[in-house]
Every structure is written in C-alpha cells, then in structure tokens.
Amino acid sequence: MTFDRRDFLKISAGAAGAAAVGGLTGCATSSASVGGAKAKIVVVGAGYGGSTFARYMKMWSPQAHVTVIEPNDFFTSCPFSNTVLGGINSMEDITFSYDTVKKQVDQWVADKVTAIDTGKRTVTTAGGKTFAYDRLVLAGGIELLFDKVEGYDAEARKTIKHGWKAGPDQTGVLRKQLEAMPDGGTFVMSVPMAPYRCPPGPYERACLVATYFKQAKPRSKVIVLDGNPDIASKKGLFLAAWKKHFGYGTDNSMIDYRPNNMPRSVNPKTMMVGTEFDDVKGDVINVVPPMRAAAITGMAGVRDGNNGTWCTIDYRTFESTVVPNVHVLGDSALTNFPKSGSVANNTGKMCAAAIAEILAGRQPDQAPVVTNTCYSATGQGTAFHVATVFRYDAAGNKMVAQKGGGVSKEESELEMAYMESWAKNVWADTLGLPESHNFSVKG
Amino acid sequence: MTLVAAGVLGSVAQAYAVDTRARFMAANCAYCHGPDGKSRGAIPSLAGMDKAYFVDQMKAFRDNTRPNTVMTKHAMGYTDAEYEALGAWFSAIK
Numbered sequence: 001m002t003f004d005r006r007d008f009l010k011i012s013a014g015a016a017g018a019a020a021v022g023g024l025t026g027c028a029t030s031s032a033s034v035g036g037a038k039a040k041i042v043v044v045g046a047g048y049g050g051s052t053f054a055r056y057m058k059m060w061s062p063q064a065h066v067t068v069i070e071p072n073d074f075f076t077s078c079p080f081s082n083t084v085l086g087g088i089n090s091m092e093d094i095t096f097s098y099d100t101v102k103k104q105v106d107q108w109v110a111d112k113v114t115a116i117d118t119g120k121r122t123v124t125t126a127g128g129k130t131f132a133y134d135r136l137v138l139a140g141g142i143e144l145l146f147d148k149v150e151g152y153d154a155e156a157r158k159t160i161k162h163g164w165k166a167g168p169d170q171t172g173v174l175r176k177q178l179e180a181m182p183d184g185g186t187f188v189m190s191v192p193m194a195p196y197r198c199p200p201g202p203y204e205r206a207c208l209v210a211t212y213f214k215q216a217k218p219r220s221k222v223i224v225l226d227g228n229p230d231i232a233s234k235k236g237l238f239l240a241a242w243k244k245h246f247g248y249g250t251d252n253s254m255i256d257y258r259p260n261n262m263p264r265s266v267n268p269k270t271m272m273v274g275t276e277f278d279d280v281k282g283d284v285i286n287v288v289p290p291m292r293a294a295a296i297t298g299m300a301g302v303r304d305g306n307n308g309t310w311c312t313i314d315y316r317t318f319e320s321t322v323v324p325n326v327h328v329l330g331d332s333a334l335t336n337f338p339k340s341g342s343v344a345n346n347t348g349k350m351c352a353a354a355i356a357e358i359l360a361g362r363q364p365d366q367a368p369v370v371t372n373t374c375y376s377a378t379g380q381g382t383a384f385h386v387a388t389v390f391r392y393d394a395a396g397n398k399m400v401a402q403k404g405g406g407v408s409k410e411e412s413e414l415e416m417a418y419m420e421s422w423a424k425n426v427w428a429d430t431l432g433l434p435e436s437h438n439f440s441v442k443g
Numbered sequence: 444m445t446l447v448a449a450g451v452l453g454s455v456a457q458a459y460a461v462d463t464r465a466r467f468m469a470a471n472c473a474y475c476h477g478p479d480g481k482s483r484g485a486i487p488s489l490a491g492m493d494k495a496y497f498v499d500q501m502k503a504f505r506d507n508t509r510p511n512t513v514m515t516k517h518a519m520g521y522t523d524a525e526y527e528a529l530g531a532w533f534s535a536i537k
C-alpha cells in the first residue's frame with residue numbers, strides 16, 4: 001500500500017463514529033497511533049470475552065501483536081456449573097485447556113494484572129513484568145463485594161461459597177458440601193440485586209440443587225433469598241418448572257422462594273444468614289454477594305457508570321467512553337445486554353471486528369447487530385431459552401432490542417439437546433477447541 | 444481531514460476486500476452453530492449451505508412457516524439484505 005498507515009491508525013473509532021452520527025461520543029480524541037509498527041494489543045482476562053476477542057483479533061488482523069494475561073491454567077465454565085451442583089456433570093466436564101488460544105496469540109502471560117497506567121499505556125503484573133499497549137482490552141468479568149455482607153470475611157469464605165466464578169474451590173467445594181449434607185437438610189442460596197452476572201442463573205441453580213435432592217435427599221429443602229422484588233428472569237418458565245417438578249406452591253414444595261430478602265450478614269459458626277426480616281439457618285449456605293465490574297477496570301479508571309460500578313462503552317467499538325484506547329468486554333461493561341457468556345463471546349468478536357477495521361484504516365461498522373441467547377436447564381432433562389437481537393441506534397447511542405425476541409413457550413427435551421449443543425459450540429468458539437475435541441458434558 | 448482520507452481508503456479497500464460486516468454477522472451465529480458454522484452438536488451446521496436454501500429458511504423462520512424453537516426470534520432481527528449477505532458468507536465456507 002502507498003498510503004501512510006500512521007494517518008489511518010490515528011483515526012479513532014470514536015472520532016469516526018462521531019463524524020458519522022454528527023455528535024460526540026465522549027472519546028473523540030482517542031488514538032491508536034502506533035508509529036507504523038505492529039499494533040500492540042494487550043488483553044487482560046481469558047474468559048468468554050477475552051479469549052474470544054484474542055482469537056478473532058488474530059484471525060481478522062494477523063498483523064496485530066496480541067498479548068493475553070490470564071492467571072488461571074484452565075478455563076472453567078460458569079455455564080453448566082449448576083449441573084455440577086446437581087450431580088449431572090463433573091468439574092472435568094466443564095474444564096478446558098487454553099492450548100489452542102495460546103498457540104494463536106503472540107504472547108501468553110500466566111499472571112495477574114495488579115496495576116494499569118493509562119497515561120503511560122502500560123500494564124503491570126503481580127510477577128513484576130510491565131507490558132506496553134496501543135490498545136488495552138479489559139475482560140476481567142466481575143468483582144465480588146464481600147464487605148457488603150457483614151461477616152463474609154476470609155475466614156467465613158472457607159465455609160461459605162458463592163459459586164459465581166466457577167472453579168474447584170467454588171463449584172467443586174459447594175458440590176462436596178451438598179453431598180455431605182444429611183437428608184432433611186436445608187440449602188440456603190441467594191440472588192443478588194440486578195444487574196448481576198447471569199440473570200436466570202440463580203433460579204436455574206435452585207432447579208439443579210432440587211433435582212439432586214429429589215433423587216438423593218428427598219426430605220431436603222432449597223431456600224432462595226432473592227434481593228429483588230420478584231424472579232428477575234424467565235419468571236413464567238421457572239415457576240412452571242418449579243411447580244411441575246418440585247411441588248412448588250404445595251405444602252411439600254422443595255423450593256421455598258423469598259423475594260425482597262437480601263442477605264445482609266452471614267455467620268459460618270452458627271450457619272445463619274441474616275436478612276432485613278429474618279435469620280435463616282442452613283446446612284449448606286451459598287451467598288452471592290453484590291458485584292461490580294472487575295478490579296482491573298478500577299485500576300484503569302474506567303468503572304465510571306451506574307455509581308461507579310460498571311463501565312460505559314461505545315457500542316461500536318467497546319471502547320471506554322472515559323479513557324481512550326481502553327476497551328471493556330463482557331460482564332464488566334454497562335450495557336442493556338444481559339451479563340451472559342453468549343454476550344461476552346459476541347462482544348469479544350464485535351470489539352475485534354471494530355479494531356480490525358481501525359487497523360485497516362477503515363471506519364468500524366456503524367450499525368452493528370448483536371444477539372444474546374441464554375438457555376436454562378431444569379435438571380429434569382428439559383431446558384428453555386430467552387433470545388434477543390440488538391441493533392445499534394446511532395442517534396440514541398444505544399442498542400435497541402428488535403421485535404420478535406422473547407422466551408420459549410415451554411420447557412422441552414429438544415431444547416435441552418440444543419442447550420448442550422450451544423455449550424459445545426460456544427466453548428469451541430471461545431477457546432478454539434479442535435474439531436477432534438471430545439466433549440463429555442451431558443444435558 | 445484524516446476522516447475524509449479514511450472514507451476514500453474505506454471505499455477503495457472495500458472494493459476488493461472481504462465483506463467484513465457479513466463476516467462479523469456470521470461470527471455472531473457461531474455461539475450456537477459453531478465456529479465457521481461447523482456445529483459440534485445437535486444444532487445444524489451452516490457451513491457450505493446452498494445460498495438460496497439458506498435465504499429461504501431465514502424467511503420461513505421469520506414468517507413462522509417453518510416450526511422452530513429459537514430461530515424465529517433471531518431471523519426477525521435481520522433484514523432481507525442481511526439474509527443475502529449471510530447466505531453468501533456461509534455458502535462460501537468449505
């Protein structure tokens with residue numbers, strides 16, 4: 001090419017976008033100037049968002065230099081982790097290697113980011129290494145705020161698990177606690193205030209634990225303490241499933257659902273959970289504390305939205321609206337999408353597509369379309385979904401849900417087969433699992 | 444000034460480059476239909492599908508003339524022109 005690439009690399013998504021919509025998006029001066037060298041892209045976090053982003057960035061812009069920083073040796077999926085609690089799958093079934101992603105990117109750093117300097121454009125890890133970036137992609141998921149629940153200190157966390165970040169020390173231990181619980185025991189779980197990671201997740205968890213009890217410990221109960229005034233997702237479908245399978249609404253219901261019951265305190269010695277109204281005793285306690293965007297977004301100063309809890313982004317690029325050249329993906333972003341693995345996977349591609357256009361000297365898509373689908377399992381061989389297509393509205397700078405979206409008519413075995421297929425495909429897409437990969441997960 | 448130049452380059456580059464918008468839209472189906480439309484499970488593959496068949500199916504989903512669990516909700520979110528672009532994209536995958 002005879003064009004000077006530097007000129008084009010200076011064009012920011014924000015500026016190009018602003019020109020197109022005739023307004024300012026808040027970061028019109030951002031720049032990806034890289035002096036003609038390979039653009040250095042540093043990705044923090046290789047979950048659903050970060051791993052997908054890194055893979056597609058390399059596929060769509062092979063000339064970009066992509067570094068991924070991720071402390072975990074393995075990818076453990078939150079989706080399907082409730083089926084581990086239900087005894088349908090094991091930890092191995094939802095755990096995958098990063099081998100393909102590691103080969104695809106230019107540099108893989110097995111470490112945790114501890115500091116970010118957006119002025120100098122550097123990222124520092126716990127191991128003391130510093131990495132310079134032209135564009136920084138933050139895909140750290142969520143930070144759990146234990147100090148918002150009285151007594152939920154480091155000692156209490158040895159006994160009380162949240163299971164909202166899947167892994168052997170969370171999902172694995174919680175499953176062992178359920179196995180050790182005597183018949184007739186009580187499982188006390190909680191639902192955080194919206195917006196939180198995976199809106200249907202807690203209600204699905206109630207189904208899966210009740211499934212295990214029904215089969216192995218039929219005199220046991222699930223108490224659901226919901227901080228929200230009502231079931232926050234797929235209400236009709238969950239209520240129907242609870243009634244059909246777990247006696248909900250009768251004296252023998254295995255599920256006791258309590259809205260407006262936010263856990264305020266936990267006590268691992270007395271095994272009590274305190275709410276505004278009640279003290280509830282559990283044999284196994286599973287409290288999910290309030291949450292906000294991952295700690296790394298705080299380090300970068302991009303946790304600006306919703307009273308400093310989530311990160312506002314430009315939907316065309318997923319670039320922060322407050323700090324240039326910093327992009328925020330997945331659960332950390334403040335959007336009108338549900339915080340799901342499906343969305344994190346898709347926003348990873350959206351961000352990669354936008355940066356690939358910018359690196360090629362073109363304007364990113366000004367009318368991107370993106371979709372979400374969340375399946376939920378009942379534990380009873382059936383599943384159901386909620387699905388929405390979103391289209392960017394430049395005038396309002398927002399994503400608009402298109403007509404026709406919504407939930408399944410009813411739970412079905414066919415949808416359980418599709419949910420299982422969704423999981424295999426989203427794992428294959430996020431991690432680049434080879435076509436020969438043998439999945440062991442069951443529906 | 445740079446923006447004008449970008450516009451020129453954009454149109455020049457797009458004349459012989461891949462349809463990157465279709466590429467992204469197609470990638471957006473991968474979480475269910477598999478990377479490159481090659482499914483690892485019960486959801487059908489889209490890779491290599493005949494374009495006319497593909498477009499017909501999207502229209503049938505949109506109009507609800509083909510029974511389905513989830514595809515009507517997705518098909519309703521895209522335009523006819525986008526069905527064409529997606530069909531061209533998937534049919535070209537080996």
Ligand SMILES: Cc1cc2nc3c(=O)[nH]c(=O)nc-3n(C[C@H](O)[C@H](O)[C@H](O)COP(=O)(O)OP(=O)(O)OC[C@H]3O[C@@H](n4cnc5c(N)ncnc54)[C@H](O)[C@@H]3O)c2cc1C
Nearest residue numbers: 045047048049078079113140141198330331340341342344
């Ligand atoms: C029980 C449960 C069930 C769910 N079921 C579904 C479902 O069925 N379908 C669905 O679509 N979604 C589901 N979800 C939601 C889904 O798990 C999340 O939306 C998704 O994981 C978000 O992706 P992410 O990339 O933002 O974060 P994550 O996937 O959490 O990835 C974040 C990554 O960042 C890394 N990281 C964090 N801090 C640092 C640091 N300082 N330095 C380096 N790396 C760091 C972490 O190690 C991690 O690997 C479920 C969630 C839960 C809890």
